[in-house]
């Protein structure tokens with residue numbers, strides 16, 4: 001089967017559109033987080049945005065055959081949501097979208113690609129689904145910590161790190177102002193578990 005005549009081509013276009021809007025949404029979320037003093041969450045959003053745009057480029061390269069082909073139009077129903085809210089609400093909403101992509105959409109696209117004989121594309125959908133799952137796990141922990149107001153609290157002493165100067169200290173609650181560079185609490189790297 002030719003890629004141009006396959007369902008996989010439509011799925012690649014859908015995934016490309018989806019990744020682009022996710023890249024943009026993470027940038028909006030970064031602005032929201034930074035405005036509330038959470039530079040650390042902003043940095044995570046920035047990293048996720050870069051990841052999504054890289055995924056978009058990978059799908060784009062398949063669609064255009066590494067830039068050798070031009071495709072004038074692919075009709076898609078992207079099916080992605082337009083939702084927003086407070087920082088916590090948005091983290092929760094985006095996290096749900098990531099989970100859906102990781103566990104439903106991309107595994108489905110991977111199976112279709114393999115059934116149509118596009119083994120490599122199928123594998124790529126599977127690998128990218130794993131990244132989306134890691135995005136989901138990150139956001140899930142962030143909104144849970146924000147919701148419980150324990151972003152900077154730990155039941156036992158843990159190592160905290162300033163993302164600006166690299167200062168580290170092991171305790172239950174970290175500094176308000178970094179003793180070395182005077183960076184804010186919002187610059188402390190948030191400890192996450194995977």
Ligand SMILES: [Fe+2]
Pocket residue numbers: 019022051052055128132
């Ligand atoms: Fe992605």
Ligand SMILES: [Fe+2]
Pocket residue numbers: 022048052098131132135
């Ligand atoms: Fe993602």
